[in-house]
Amino acid sequence: MSTSAPAKAPMPDQPGSGPGSGALDRYFKISERGSSLPREIRGGFATFFAMAYIIVLNPIILGSSKDLYGNQLDNGQLVTATALTAAFTTLLMGVIGNVPIALAAGLGVNSVVALQLAPRMSWPDAMGMVVLAGFVVMLLVATGLRERVMNAVPYGLRKAIAIGIGLFIMMIGLVDSGFISRMPDAAHTTVPMQLGGNGHLTGWPVLVFILGALLTLALIVRKVPGAILISIVVMTVLAMVINAVADVDSWGLTTPTWPGNPVATPDFGLIGEVSLFGGFGKVGVLTGVLFVFTVLLSCFFDAMGTIMGVSDEAKLTDAEGQMPGINKVLFIDGVAVAAGGASSASATTAFVESTAGVGEGARTGFANVVTGALFAFALFLTPVATMVPSQAATPALLAVGFLILAGSIKEIDWADHTIAIPAFVTMVMMPFTYSITNGIGMGFITFVVLRLAAGRGKEVPVPLYVVSAVFAFYYLMPALGLT
Numbered sequence: 001m002s003t004s005a006p007a008k009a010p011m012p013d014q015p016g017s018g019p020g021s022g023a024l025d026r027y028f029k030i031s032e033r034g035s036s037l038p039r040e041i042r043g044g045f046a047t048f049f050a051m052a053y054i055i056v057l058n059p060i061i062l063g064s065s066k067d068l069y070g071n072q073l074d075n076g077q078l079v080t081a082t083a084l085t086a087a088f089t090t091l092l093m094g095v096i097g098n099v100p101i102a103l104a105a106g107l108g109v110n111s112v113v114a115l116q117l118a119p120r121m122s123w124p125d126a127m128g129m130v131v132l133a134g135f136v137v138m139l140l141v142a143t144g145l146r147e148r149v150m151n152a153v154p155y156g157l158r159k160a161i162a163i164g165i166g167l168f169i170m171m172i173g174l175v176d177s178g179f180i181s182r183m184p185d186a187a188h189t190t191v192p193m194q195l196g197g198n199g200h201l202t203g204w205p206v207l208v209f210i211l212g213a214l215l216t217l218a219l220i221v222r223k224v225p226g227a228i229l230i231s232i233v234v235m236t237v238l239a240m241v242i243n244a245v246a247d248v249d250s251w252g253l254t255t256p257t258w259p260g261n262p263v264a265t266p267d268f269g270l271i272g273e274v275s276l277f278g279g280f281g282k283v284g285v286l287t288g289v290l291f292v293f294t295v296l297l298s299c300f301f302d303a304m305g306t307i308m309g310v311s312d313e314a315k316l317t318d319a320e321g322q323m324p325g326i327n328k329v330l331f332i333d334g335v336a337v338a339a340g341g342a343s344s345a346s347a348t349t350a351f352v353e354s355t356a357g358v359g360e361g362a363r364t365g366f367a368n369v370v371t372g373a374l375f376a377f378a379l380f381l382t383p384v385a386t387m388v389p390s391q392a393a394t395p396a397l398l399a400v401g402f403l404i405l406a407g408s409i410k411e412i413d414w415a416d417h418t419i420a421i422p423a424f425v426t427m428v429m430m431p432f433t434y435s436i437t438n439g440i441g442m443g444f445i446t447f448v449v450l451r452l453a454a455g456r457g458k459e460v461p462v463p464l465y466v467v468s469a470v471f472a473f474y475y476l477m478p479a480l481g482l483t
Contacts, residue, residue: 111168127342
């Protein structure tokens with residue numbers, strides 16, 4: 001037995017302190033990455049509170065649309081599916097990928113599913129296409145093609161896709177809240193949109209949205225952790241008070257009233273409700289492939305950027321900016337996309353809000369274990385989550401849209417018109433046509449044409465020629481009588 005003096009215990013909250021110095025520390029490499037168990041726990045909580053709004057927003061986006069047969073997804077079941085998938089995939093990324101990158105249903109991708117896929121087929125068909133997109137992501141990673149495909153799309157266009165999705169999300173928030181609305185065709189006007197429901201902002205629900213938007217943005221400016229969730233909670237309470245004392249015609253899908261029992265057994269009715277290839281019978285092979293490609297592309301670039309951005313901030317990259325073991329992380333991301341479709345929660349992807357946890361000191365996958373456990377706990381609070389009106393939740397869409405735009409727009413080379421113009425087309429076509437597919441397709445076609453016009457055709461990767469030709473044929477199908 002050694003007679004030397006015992007080593008001095010590390011100070012609390014220092015690398016290697018507490019229980020994390022044992023097997024847990026070795027597995028997650030907590031001390032090796034300069035972190036500690038308390039930091040990881042705080043980081044896990046911070047990430048959850050920064051992204052928990054998705055439990056409310058995802059059901060609102062998916063539940064507001066009908067499929068080809070007029071069916072709508074149950075809001076309570078969507079809450080369960082969203083929380084369950086976030087819990088499972090976040091835990092998977094933490095335990096296997098060992099990075100502090102949480103996952104949940106992706107904003108933007110769920111809009112594709114709700115507004116483009118579901119109206120053309122059944123909900124199981126639409127979710128089946130999400131599963132197929134996840135399989136493709138896994139295949140691309142397994143064959144080493146994912147990073148090569150990533151490199152085929154110019155950096156500026158990748159950023160433009162992200163910005164376009166952000167603008168599209170903002171548009172959805174404004175429409176779903178009632179802040180703007182489509183003018184009826186009977187109005188005989190060239191202006192398609194109007195303020196409020198009649199050209200004016202009226203009613204208590206719209207006031208809740210306006211106050212929520214201002215509060216969310218103010219908290220973000222103040223850099224308050226969990227700003228989006230705080231705003232949703234505060235505005236929900238305000239909406240409940242207003243609903244109790246005022247005469248409100250309609251709140252839309254969800255009326256803000258406190259449930260008799262805030263705790264309930266999760267409803268897993270949507271889990272496994274998937275038809276892998278049924279959608280192709282409804283829309284045809286070409287359109288079906290384009291739909292899968294759209295979901296794939298949205299998940300593909302959003303996740304890649306988020307994973308690299310968060311890992312860089314967490315100092316998990318090497319001197320060349322590469323993250324060791326990234327293929328394992330990317331493969332789990334593909335599993336998450338498929339899992340989201342299989343649960344009817346839409347594609348699940350990496351959340352940039354994970355940076356909230358990194359800011360609290362998270363450096364390992366143990367933070368994800370904490371975040372995933374909190375999502376699992378949220379499964380039993382479905383009645384509380386489903387009492388949140390869209391007017392209290394949709395301000396988050398404006399905030400997320402702004403954050404996406406602010407983080408990407410400066411990365412585009414506006415001096416090079418052969419990239420700037422296609423980027424501009426991509427960004428504006430998504431919200432103006434209410435279609436992410438159109439934004440991507442028109443942006444790719446514009447890029448190829450302008451590079452050819454500038455005598456720079458050799459700079460266009462072959463995959464972009466192929467994809468652009470497919471999109472061009474897709475747009476010409478009605479004129480050719482093929483639809």
